[in-house]
Amino acid sequence: MGTMFVVVGVTGGIAAYKAAQLVRLLVKDGHDVHVIPTDDALRFVGLPTWEALSRNTVTTSVHDDVARVRHVALGQQADLIVIAPATANTIAKMAAGLADDLLGTTLLATTAPVMIAPAMHTEMWQHPATQANIDTLISRGVHMIGPVSGELTGGDTGPGRMMEPEQIHEAVTRELREEPAGPEGPATGQRWLVTAGGTREPLDPVRYIGNRSSGRQGVEVALAAARRGADVTLVAVNLDPAVLAQVTRKHASAAGDIRSRHGNAAHGGSVRVVRASSTEELREAVIGRVRDADVVVMAAAVSDYRMAEVAQEKLRKEDTDGTLTLRLVPTPDILAEISASKGADQTIVGFAAETPGEATLAERAIRKRRRKGCDLLAANEVGWERGFERDDNRLLIVDDRDETVADVVGSKRDTAEGLVATILAR
Numbered sequence: 001m002g003t004m005f006v007v008v009g010v011t012g013g014i015a016a017y018k019a020a021q022l023v024r025l026l027v028k029d030g031h032d033v034h035v036i037p038t039d040d041a042l043r044f045v046g047l048p049t050w051e052a053l054s055r056n057t058v059t060t061s062v063h064d065d066v067a068r069v070r071h072v073a074l075g076q077q078a079d080l081i082v083i084a085p086a087t088a089n090t091i092a093k094m095a096a097g098l099a100d101d102l103l104g105t106t107l108l109a110t111t112a113p114v115m116i117a118p119a120m121h122t123e124m125w126q127h128p129a130t131q132a133n134i135d136t137l138i139s140r141g142v143h144m145i146g147p148v149s150g151e152l153t154g155g156d157t158g159p160g161r162m163m164e165p166e167q168i169h170e171a172v173t174r175e176l177r178e179e180p181a182g183p184e185g186p187a188t189g190q191r192w193l194v195t196a197g198g199t200r201e202p203l204d205p206v207r208y209i210g211n212r213s214s215g216r217q218g219v220e221v222a223l224a225a226a227r228r229g230a231d232v233t234l235v236a237v238n239l240d241p242a243v244l245a246q247v248t249r250k251h252a253s254a255a256g257d258i259r260s261r262h263g264n265a266a267h268g269g270s271v272r273v274v275r276a277s278s279t280e281e282l283r284e285a286v287i288g289r290v291r292d293a294d295v296v297v298m299a300a301a302v303s304d305y306r307m308a309e310v311a312q313e314k315l316r317k318e319d320t321d322g323t324l325t326l327r328l329v330p331t332p333d334i335l336a337e338i339s340a341s342k343g344a345d346q347t348i349v350g351f352a353a354e355t356p357g358e359a360t361l362a363e364r365a366i367r368k369r370r371r372k373g374c375d376l377l378a379a380n381e382v383g384w385e386r387g388f389e390r391d392d393n394r395l396l397i398v399d400d401r402d403e404t405v406a407d408v409v410g411s412k413r414d415t416a417e418g419l420v421a422t423i424l425a426r
């Protein structure tokens, strides 16, 4: 890949000391590394450290080196900008486009890929203001590296911990390698079919058998693929409007067939939404499109049974003897069906939500993948208190050689990023 001009933004958090290792690794790779700390960052790690490690002059101010128009020059020259750690404050400033220091002006002056490794307390990460800012940055094509769940300063644990410098280095290297200048993303030109949500099997006109899947993990997979350039069809299975809004916020149309663009000019993927409710509708939506798809991700939670006969009128208590017996028959297994007839160039990915039991998660994932015949299977543990209605998740991914190829922990966005990266690495 040769020597790249890499700008490392360092902002004011305790994780700043870990950025030193990132700078060291990038310099070791032979890159021309320019560190731009914020004034606050210098309270954690001093300027001489950054100059010594990067072997380049370091300033925080837009008033130094004015003759060479330093406040825009770094941004113009950069092949990539990575900000580690990125504090909640810096993320907010980026979302607003503020340019009151050298890092701010550099970010506005660049067309290079921008990657951020957030680090903050869980409460700050989860605050709607921060999340809205993250959404804004992602919609502009900024790449997220973490955060992950783990120990935070002060003894707390939870999502908000910065990814380790080695992992950030890996992500940066991948991005530098994958992205020659131009409008290509690693998934550009690929068509993905992603299902998300939980099916509903009607009992009668007003009742159904359903499950607790919100569809957020699947939606994140669709968005992560689009950010990398894929044209995604998302089959939205009874998604809550708030979840669907993540996809459709900007480009909603009345038609139930919505297209929206994600990523920056560099990765112009898209997400198109089609809706389904029952397993039969989901099957129709998938079977009708599977042939055109390069990758299929079956993240939807599908009912294994449906009513043998759906009542055409509301079931009434007075028509029963006090108890109610439902006769259920199996639904078709969509994942097994598409895996059995898959094309040579297709990748089919299944999901499994497992409650803890005797066999390990990996063992059960391996068994389920074999049974379904898909290429990859992503398993996560669920329970009364786990997996659903919360943002942190763990995905264990097994492949067709029965190997665990990834074990990613973090927000549903992070785990989606990990899964998409694993799929693209195949």
Ligand code: CTP
Pocket (backbone or CB within 6 Å): 279, 298, 299, 300, 301, 302, 303, 304, 331, 332, 333, 334, 335, 336, 349, 350, 351, 352, 353, 372
């Ligand atoms: N799936 C499917 N069609 C079905 C049931 C499940 O396509 N009728 C898909 C899901 O979308 C998911 C995967 O299969 O990707 C795993 O679903 P799961 O319900 O865990 O599998 P089952 O074979 O039903 O296993 P279990 O007995 O553990 O429920």
